[in-house]
Amino acid sequence: QDAGPIRLGVLEDQSGDFALATIGKVHAIQLAAEEINAAGGIGGRPLELVEYDTQSDNTRYQEFMRRVLQRDKVDAVFAGFSSASREAYRPIVNQFDGLAFYNNQYEGGVCDANMIVTGAVPEQQFSTLLPYMIKTYGPNVYTIAADYNFGQISAEWVRNIVAENGGTMVGEEFIPLGVSQFSQTIQNIQGAKPDFVVTLLVGTAQSSYYEQAGAANLNLPMASSVNVGQGYEHKRFTPPSLKDMYATVNYVEEIDSPASKEFVAKFRAKFPDEPYINQEASNSYAAVYLYKQLVERAKSTDLAEIRKVIAQGDVCVDGPGGQMCIDPKSQHVSHTIHLAHVTADHSVEFPTKWDAIQPYWLGEAGCDLTVSDPSEQYTPSNPPPSNG
Amino acid sequence: MDIFNLIFSFLYQFGDAFAFLVLSACGLAVIFGMMGVINLAHGEFIMCGAYVSTSAAHAGLPLPLAIVAGAVAAGIAGMIVEWVVIRPLYQRPLDTIVATWGISMIVTQGTLIVLGPSLQGVGTPFGSFTMGGYSYSVYRVILMIAAVGTLALLWLMFTRTRFGLLSRATIQVPHVAEAMGVNTNLIYSLTFGLGAGLAGLAGGLYAPTMTLVPTMGASFMVEAFVTVVVGGADIFLGTAPAAAVLAVIKAALTGWQGQLAGQIGLLIAVIIVIRILPRGISGKILKERA
Amino acid sequence: MADQSRLRAALRLIEGPQTIGRRPKFWAGVALVLACACAYPMFADSYDVGNNVYFFNWLFMAMGLSLIWGYGGSLSFGQTAFFGVAGYSYGVLTINLGDAYGLTLLSLVLAVGISAALAAVLGYFMFFGRINGVFLGIVSLSVTLVLERFMAQTAGPQWAIGSARLNGFNGMGGMPSLTIPWPGGDIALFPDLPLYYLTLALLLIVYLALRMLVNSRFGNVLVAIRENPERAEMLGYDIRKFQLVAFVIGSALAGLSGVLYTSWGNYITPASMGMTAAALPIVWVAVGGRGDLTTTLVGTLAVLIVFQMLTIHGSQYALVVMGVLLVLTVLAAPRGIVMGIVDALGRLLRRKEAR
Amino acid sequence: MPEPLLQTVALHGGYGGKPVLQGVDIAVNEGEIVAIIGRNGVGKSTLMKTLIGLLPSQSGSVRVRGQPVDGLSAHRRARLGIGYVPQGRDVFPRMTVLENLLVGQSISGRTLEGKLAEVHHHFPILRERAGQRAGTLSGGQQQQLAIGRVLMGGPSLVLLDEPSEGIQPNIVQSIARIMVDLNAKSGLGVVFVEQNIDMIRAMAQRCYVMDKGRITAALTRADLDDQDRIRSYLSV
């Protein structure tokens, strides 16, 4: 049986509202699989992808997660963009004791032995971004955030880190998903007179904010953990609406390193029409290589064997944006965090970067998957019970 | 903030909400109010207008002309859709819900396949102005003027032209209008085309201010439906006052408690208004007048 | 004796002017389908069994909407509100009560009851306020959208009922599946054989009960209200009460769907109450043929299966093809896809006989 | 002999699969007023709808001034100068009385000078209630509006389906008078379906009797004066 192909399920939104940010993820996985197969597969076994379009619809994740695990009997699944989709399929992965990679920046806190998260989490993005912004622009911060888990939990992180760094929150506003009109929000921001705005906007409708803020001449520096790196707003809107946007990313296609350049070249060779190669594409690509390494070292696709390898604490790959290592306690990864600064003409420069930033919070808060598997999502205001 | 600026800023926010509600709703109001067709593809006509006007602007057409081009393109698309899909369904208005839902799926996904996940915007023209320490976008004021202008033009069209008369007759008792010598098929086509064109106009007008993606129409839908239904069957007696009432509620709640309150408040206002006026605002006005 | 004849009278209502299928032939067909459905798991793997349970879950909501809309003439655009409320109620109840001693079944009943109670309140508000037509559709849609927006922002830990976190847009998870207490150890109803048979049995019961309902005097009046409410009132019927009762029953069925769905995937999300979710039942029922329970049932199942297949095999074209299918169905089969196919087969047979 | 204004030849028609007209032959000459009588459900209204083109004919032909019009839609037939007043009036309920009248102009496709005043003269209530929504008129008022509406287009032939229904006796008489006058003055042709014997006698020059989708008798003016004879044709 070991001679057959290794099957990877791929559940990503190739249509619907999230397609903009996620089609590239599928392409990245295809690219990595092709490379690996060209180089002889994983331990001699070829990689085979089983792809379904989840149509930005949670129920499709439920249907297809069961399908890949039960019918297609895949060895691992790469799945999900929105956190809601991840929560929709997680019970099913747990039920069948499967292994799912969530290759997406998110609000953090998932402590689940059946999950490996390769996206960046708030402590990695905000502990770097906010001190820089406060030092550069001043202490008064205004947050606008999507009014759901990602936005609310990220905003909580912002609040905490701003306070730790001597800053002040002068305002905080939550925007329901799907809202596209921002006149009142823009006025509220002007009234609060912040030194910079933290924008944690999600979805295509909300990104209209930038154009409208620019048109009203709001002209404030912006900081974000989610924009630029996911939805490439600087490519879609006319300059200068994203002028002075600072985003901490673990990858964007503008990164000027040999690894990045090589990745972009390979990607564009295979997918010449790709509008943008975002950080989730990079994470998905690296995740395939992480999985390769795990299987090769475990000499098996068995989850228990793989987790024994993870427990050794030295599973690392060099991704397009830098080295990524799996943290055994949380099964999240460390990242090189790049500070991307969007200039007035919407080109991107990188004033600084931080190496080997750890996803420390879960582990410190009490999640330790090497010991127990609560299969829960925690937040700073709702930490694991052992710590409460 | 002194009192004058306070009033100005509220008026600006009110006007902004009003313009969005009116422009979102007009096309839907024509198609629903006149034809009884519940057009779930309304958002896709908006998207069509936005895409065409943006592409036209990229191609060098001046923005006002590009917006008109968007409206015209959506109008033509509407006439085609009417001819192929809607016309056989006039006797079964509820089935148009499913048909237009299907069209919406085809258009949204078709656009994604053909044109990719997004379109680069053109940027908002005319810059900004400052008032009492706050800066505002000039273009939003243009949108308010466009909303009022659209209402006025529609009013003239339906009350002062023969088309208005005949289209209302056709919608009310088609077989008799036909027997009176009215080319009802043409009327249907023009009416639907007008509604789609108005949706396209909304798309063209808002295109510079928004993300251009195949699903963008969805962000107009709730507001559009709510306005039309609160307004009731008559476009002028209904849509305009409904938009005004809802805009006050929305602007006040958003300013006071934030966007979520604005959104939920809007929906709850709808429930309350309909409970008080079970046939919408225009139903009430018409009854009083008769 | 009297009881027996009353029972027989009630059973006679399984056939009647309000439902298709009158002759023994039809019932033979039903029995055959049922037998196939019972035997099906022997020939299918457990994925298919679980997947079919998933399809079955939605059928209750579709039949409920058929009752409210197809028979009663009130287009409710907000059945997902009851779906969602029941799903969340089940989650909150079971997370707090646990799954021992058949408490999940109690939770099921309570959750459906809560959605029925909500429907009673909303229905009273609408029907006794003389709201009808599209206005009814929009009020019900507004209610479900308000619930969605509200639930979407309950991410914080302050939004908890007992030990159940509502958990905002990410959705509520961690509720146990339905569990039947059993001497040799409780049977947890994961999407597998026992759940399949349970859902199938529920489906059959609900289908037959609804047939009896719509062919009863109640059903006659309901249909009369759909056709001409003024006249129905002028025959001395308090139409508001009939509409309300139909709405409550139909909404309770939406609630039942919500509970089964939540238990099936151990998950419920505000998106279940959003605009897209709200439109889906209408599409199923309309495409199936809303004026009849059987066509609704068969049509909804067909749409669900076909759409899933398309999503699996159609790659990015799936949604386009679905759209085209919807448009074509509406144009080609005015009475819904099921009657459309029956008619087409009839024509074909006649042509063959003629030859 | 000149071509008849309106003629049907072996006309068959009905609803979908259900045939109602089983070969109807009638001819109406320029300037004639012709009644069609028959019991309920024999197909009189079906004939009228087939004449104006709201129902397709299944076989046979309808000719206007000798030209077959079978391929023409209702609005094109109307443009030939045919006005139609449906049974049950069918006014445009949410439009005002005046607007209803203005729609009638489409028959001629232009505004005919003085027509509005003429119609108002015939039916004063329509001026009095010009701004009222037609759906709220009383039944008889609606019937008057429906007749006034076709007269607005100055038709050369009108098809009236039970014009006296719901109208008070003295207005029934005046409608008959109006039609006879118009016929005398401008040669207006009239085909009308009617049960009201007084009206038939006041208006009709000739009469067709219909039964089971066929014309079973043609009565002359002289026959019409025999009340019992008409009755016998209308009885079961």
Added chain:
Amino acid sequence: MAILETRKLNKHFGGLHVTGNVDFALQPGEMHCLIGPNGAGKSTFFRLILGEHRPDSGQILFADQDITRAKPFQRIRKGISVKFQVPGIFKALSTRQNLVIALQHHVPPRDLARDVDRLLEFLNLSGDHAQLAGNLSHGQKQWLEIGMAIALKPRLLLLDEPTAGMTPDETHATGEMLHRLNADGMTVLAVEHDMAFVRQIAHRVTVLHLGKVFAQGSIDDITADPRVARIYLGEADA
């Protein structure tokens, strides 16, 4: 004791007074006709009795009970039923089903089929029992609606132009039928423009004009009244 009585009943739409201070009383067992010019307010008067319109002022009593504020269906249950001027039937249901819905009020399920068949026979609609009611001819619809009204076995039957569109023979048959129902104790109040029919059935006639009771009496009194001839009858019947 009157079975139906209105006291100073007023209703206006905008500036238009449709009924003005109508005092009207109907004796049990009476066959009464309401006539008057188009727009006199006859149908509106019916709608007031049925509760479809709310009076601006005044009182309506049915069998000495005040029903001014009762809901329409409550009035029907007290024993009033109606055939409207514009046929109100269930168009997408079969003719038979239309009658079932009306009859099931009083008739136990066991007898329902038999009673429906009888009624169909009586209405001359047996041949069309499976036909959708919306596809009946105009006259057949009128019959069907009359059938639904009498199926309720009302104490008071209101008929708004029951014979419109009927042939003289059918009109006559309708009159006979009403006499039979009346003999069984049903009170009838009919609006009609067909004087032959009025003559056939009415014990008494009320003329309504501009919303007011204009004249009242036997049919001979009314037809002899020159004022009624002027406003309503015209020369033929006068």
